[in-house]
Amino acid sequence: xxxxxxxxxxxxxxxxxxxxxxxxxxxxxxxxxxxxxxxxxxxxxxxxxxxxxxxxxxxxxxxxxxxxxxxxxxxxxxxxxxxxxxxxxxxxxxxxxxxxxxxxxxxxxxxxxxxxxxxxxxxxxxxxxxxxxxxxxxxxxxxxxxxxxxxxxxxxxxxxxxxxxxxxxxxxxxxxxxxxxxxxxxxxxxxxxxxxxxxxxxxxxxxxxxxxxxxxxxxxxxxxxxxxxxxxxxxxxxxxxxxxxxxxxxxxxxxxxxxxxxxxxxxxxxxxxxxxxxxxxxxxxxxxxxxxxxxxxxxxxxxxxxxxxxxxxxxxxxxxxxxxxxxx
Amino acid sequence: xxxxxxxxxxxxxxxxxxxxxxxxxxxxxxxxxxxxxxxxxxxxxxxxxxxxxxxxxxxxxxxxxxxxxxxxxxxxxxxxxxxxxxxxxxxxxxxxxxxxxxxxxxxxxxxxxxxxxxxxxxxxxxxxxxxxxxxxxxxxxxxxxxxxxxxxxxxxxxxxxxxxxxxxxxxxxxxxxxxxxxxxxxxxxxxxxxxxxxxxxxxxxxxxxxxxxxxxxxxxxxxxxxxxxxxxxxxxxxxxxxxxxxxxxxxxxxxxxxxxxxxxxxxxxxxxxxxxxxxxxxxxxxxxxxxxxxxxxxxxxxxxxxxxxxxxxxxxxxxxxxxxxxxxxx
Numbered sequence: 001x002x003x004x005x006x007x008x009x010x011x012x013x014x015x016x017x018x019x020x021x022x023x024x025x026x027x028x029x030x031x032x033x034x035x036x037x038x039x040x041x042x043x044x045x046x047x048x049x050x051x052x053x054x055x056x057x058x059x060x061x062x063x064x065x066x067x068x069x070x071x072x073x074x075x076x077x078x079x080x081x082x083x084x085x086x087x088x089x090x091x092x093x094x095x096x097x098x099x100x101x102x103x104x105x106x107x108x109x110x111x112x113x114x115x116x117x118x119x120x121x122x123x124x125x126x127x128x129x130x131x132x133x134x135x136x137x138x139x140x141x142x143x144x145x146x147x148x149x150x151x152x153x154x155x156x157x158x159x160x161x162x163x164x165x166x167x168x169x170x171x172x173x174x175x176x177x178x179x180x181x182x183x184x185x186x187x188x189x190x191x192x193x194x195x196x197x198x199x200x201x202x203x204x205x206x207x208x209x210x211x212x213x214x215x216x217x218x219x220x221x222x223x224x225x226x227x228x229x230x231x232x233x234x235x236x237x238x239x240x241x242x243x244x245x246x247x248x249x250x251x252x253x254x255x256x257x258x259x260x261x262x263x264x265x266x267x268x269x270x271x272x273x274x275x276x277x278x279x280x281x282x283x284x285x286x287x288x289x290x291x292x293x294x295x296x297x298x299x300x301x302x303x304x305x306x307x308x309x310x311x312x313x314x315x316x317x318x319x320x321x322x323x324x325x326x327x328x
Numbered sequence: 329x330x331x332x333x334x335x336x337x338x339x340x341x342x343x344x345x346x347x348x349x350x351x352x353x354x355x356x357x358x359x360x361x362x363x364x365x366x367x368x369x370x371x372x373x374x375x376x377x378x379x380x381x382x383x384x385x386x387x388x389x390x391x392x393x394x395x396x397x398x399x400x401x402x403x404x405x406x407x408x409x410x411x412x413x414x415x416x417x418x419x420x421x422x423x424x425x426x427x428x429x430x431x432x433x434x435x436x437x438x439x440x441x442x443x444x445x446x447x448x449x450x451x452x453x454x455x456x457x458x459x460x461x462x463x464x465x466x467x468x469x470x471x472x473x474x475x476x477x478x479x480x481x482x483x484x485x486x487x488x489x490x491x492x493x494x495x496x497x498x499x500x501x502x503x504x505x506x507x508x509x510x511x512x513x514x515x516x517x518x519x520x521x522x523x524x525x526x527x528x529x530x531x532x533x534x535x536x537x538x539x540x541x542x543x544x545x546x547x548x549x550x551x552x553x554x555x556x557x558x559x560x561x562x563x564x565x566x567x568x569x570x571x572x573x574x575x576x577x578x579x580x581x582x583x584x585x586x587x588x589x590x591x592x593x594x595x596x597x598x599x600x601x602x603x604x605x606x607x608x609x610x611x612x613x614x615x616x617x618x619x620x621x622x623x624x625x626x627x628x629x630x631x632x633x634x635x636x637x638x639x640x641x642x643x644x645x646x647x648x649x650x651x652x653x654x655x656x657x658x
Contacts, residue, residue, distance in 0.1 A: 066403075097440035107439035114406055114443065119430050125396050126431065129403015129411075136357065136385050136409070143403070156426075159396035166391065320441040321475050323499040326574070 002207065003223045006215050009282045011057055015214045016273050016283075017291060018053035022073040023270045024295050025082070028303065029072075029089070033249060037307060040089055040103050044245035045073035047212075050269045051176050051239045052077035054217035055144060058225045059112070062139075064130040066115040066123035067146040069104040070176075070243070074146045079111035082298055086306035093316075094309040100316060121154035123147050124173060128160055131169040131228075142228045143171045150181025152195045161202040161236065168233035172224040175236065176211060178243045183255040199236040211239025212269035244268075333517040338506060341485035341518060342374050342450070345492035346412060348521060350382050353410060356496060357386045360397060360414025360450070364389035371416055372511055374450070394420055398427035398449065405447040406435065410496055418453035418505065419462045421471075432501040433476035447501040448492070454545055454595065455643045456509035461631035464508075466544070466596035471503050472573040472605070478526055479572040481505040483547035485515040487570060490524030498526060507545035529576035531583070535565035538653050539583040541606060542593040543569040546644065550593055553649045564653065572602055580606060581613050588619035589656040593649050598626030623652035 007015065026046045032038040048070075056077040059065075067074040075085065080096065088095025089103050096108045104118035115126050127145035134141040151157055152175055164171050175195050179186050192198060199206025205227070209220045217239060224235035242264035246253045253261060277283040318328035336344070350356045358378055362371055367389045369376025379387035390397050394415055401411035415421050421428060428449065436444040455464045471479045480495055480502055482488040488506065495502035524530075532547070533554055542550045547568045554564035565583050569576065584590045590610050592603035603624035610622050625644045633639050 064407075095440070097438060097442065100440045101438040105438040107435075107442050109442055114403075115431070115435065117431065119426055122399070122426055122431060125399020125427060126403040126406075128396065129400040129405070130407055131403070132400050133404040133407045133409050136404075155423075156395045156399070159391075159393035160399065162391060163393055163396040163400065167388075320437045320439075322436070322478070322574075323444065 003219050003226070005219070005222075007057070007218045011218070012214065013277060013283055014057050015050075015053045015218065016277055016288070018056065018077045019049040019270050019273060020292055021295055022049040022053065022076045024292065024299060025072070025076060028299050030245070030249065032303060038090055042103060042249035043070035043247065044243065044249060045070055047244040047264060047268070048176055048178060048241045049073055050214050050217055050273070051174065051211045051241060052146070054214045055174065055221040057218070058222045059142065059144065061110065061112055062141050064112050064114045064127070064141060064143040065146065066117070066127040066130070066143070067113070068116065068120070068123050068148065068151070069118045070148065071116055071146055072103065072106070075106050075108070075113050075116070078113055080106065080108045080113055082302035083305040084108070086302040087309050090306040090309070091311060092306055092309035093312040094305070098316060099312045100320065121147060121151040121156035124151070124160035125156050127171050128164050128169055131164070131171040132167065134170055135167070140229050141170065142225050144174055145171060146174050146176060148181065149175060149177040149179070149186055149190065149195060151175070152198065153181070153189055161199070161204065161234070164234040165202040165204050168231065170228035170231070171234045172221070172228055173234060173236045175238045176241055177238050178241050180243070180247070182247050194238055196236055196238040204234050204236060206236040206238065208238045208240065211241035212267065212272075214269070214273055335514040336485045336517045337514050338482070338485045338488045338511050339372055339374050341489040342492055342506065343376060343378070344518070345489045345496070346375065346378060347381070349493060349496040350378065350386065355408060356410045356412065357388070357404065358412045358414070359388040359390055359401060361392055361416050362389055363387060363414055370414070372508070375414070394424035395427050398424040398432065401447050402427060402432050402435070402445055405445045406443045410446050412448040412450060412496060415449055415451045417463050418451045418467050419465050421449070421451060421467065428471070428477065428503075429474050433474050436500065437476060444499050445501045446499050448495045448504055449501070450504045450506065452506040452508040452511070454507040454509050455627070455632050455639055458634060458636065458639065459632070460634040464632040466505075466594065468505060468572050469596060469601050472602060476500065478502040478574065479505070480526060480570065481544035481572055482570060483544055483568050486518040487524060487530070487568070489518035490522055491526070491570060493523035494526045497523065502526070505544060510545050510548065524570065526571045527574040527576055528570065529579040530568045530570055531565065531579065532568050533564065533566040535563040535587065537563045537587055538589040538591060538656050539565045539567060539580070539587045540591050540593065540653065541567045541569065541580060543572055544595065546593045546595050549644070549646055549649055553646055553653060557650065557653060562653070562657065575606070575609075577609050580610065584610050584614055585617060588617055591623040591625060591649070591652045591656060593625040593644060593652070595643055596626055597629045598624055599629050601626050620656040620658070623655055625649055625652045
């Protein structure tokens, strides 16, 4: 049974705040990469902002997420502070991981971001373990595993959903189906029309949701999160969406059909929610302009903080391999 | 703690270590295929009795899903549990390599020390039971090659107990290799509650002519060779590494600096193996002091064969070890 309650005014505005925080950061990442001041492999999540924004408003800092290389939106939505995030992308010692992880391995336990993996499908087995610990300890925490449509074809997906179902783990599997597994179209590599259909194989609820609709995403997320928190076990949510900037920064999109991307960009979920908030009287143009300006200010500060920070000491090569430092 | 035993086999010793660790720390959990008592407490009974004693929440039989087993153990370890995950056979680690190598071993480093993975992976292996090419490989060199995971390989029941206690208490992931064909061999019982430190080799026998270096089951063959050669007046110093990575280079070099001769023995195939690493470390430090080239003894570079004569010829035995020792004295 899906929760039908719509997000209230404050929640919807908060979803928008998280979405625009992701969008504005993404725009700046790409601008600073183009300027040459930031060199990193970048998997833009632009276009997929709604999904983690609408999910994370129903999570607390105590709830866990595991995400993937295209996961910076998931981290920002969950609350990773911008200064430390930018510094990590810049490989600086002030980064979340002292510059030792980079964009594909952001970790920030204080905001519940426990693992970011560069391996397709590997967020799911570990999210199960986070959920297992919560279950054994009788905690009410929930773990969310984010992954893409391509990951639903790797063995880890099937092993993880089966185990989570057998053990009734408090985990929510969130597939961000953006239509492409790297350069391969969804239908070329996936046997089902909707990934959520695979939930039936593991006796868990599966929802296919318009991932760019904040209300539908919010309802599905709350349904799954509350089910997990109440001991009901896992849920698979498939959020249909689209990535605006291809697989990796610099992608020329040569594998896409003409017009496909433009059609999605025309339905950009961020300005769409902005218009909706104003039309519904949930916020004024002035409110949102102030919010966006404040975010720009935070990003200005984060960029400066990151680029002004020092690189890690070379001794870091021998640290954090084991508990005790080793000679290198 | 109950009565002190005189003799114990490795099955009993590992069971006892798990039991003692679970009794001492509620964060210790056990998961793997068949580990619960409804499933007979493991395929050879290493975890027998634990689910009955500590409950099904802490001792969990799993589906045959190695990625899911290690993934669940990693996730639980990150948030403070101390999972002991069983991958029944070492060859089955291959289907969980992403979880072990890309995640368990690297998360401490990649997170800049914010998270760590106090995980033990128990696994068994070893030739001798006619299990053929996919159930008996020694793959420790793969794991020793990976920074961030410790590789532990006891040679006898008492060491298995003490090293397992250390692995469970360790804040980093440990791969714990148990030799299957010698599981049932009795040995001296361990001292209850006493851990054996990781990364420290054990000089099993003092000697002056040749240093014999081994780990896991082949230590037992090395001990026989050392005893036999002693009758001829050849004095062999036998080092049981106990931990393969981190390697106790100091103990090795101290010994070889005295004897001037070294032989490394393992059941894993010889090329690109742990023996090559040890030989290289000896050469780098002691080249001019060596009286003979370092000898390596390992299995033939082929899949573990099935047919008995082939299997016996595949693994290094007393004859090969003795010949290698004599070669350093020639």
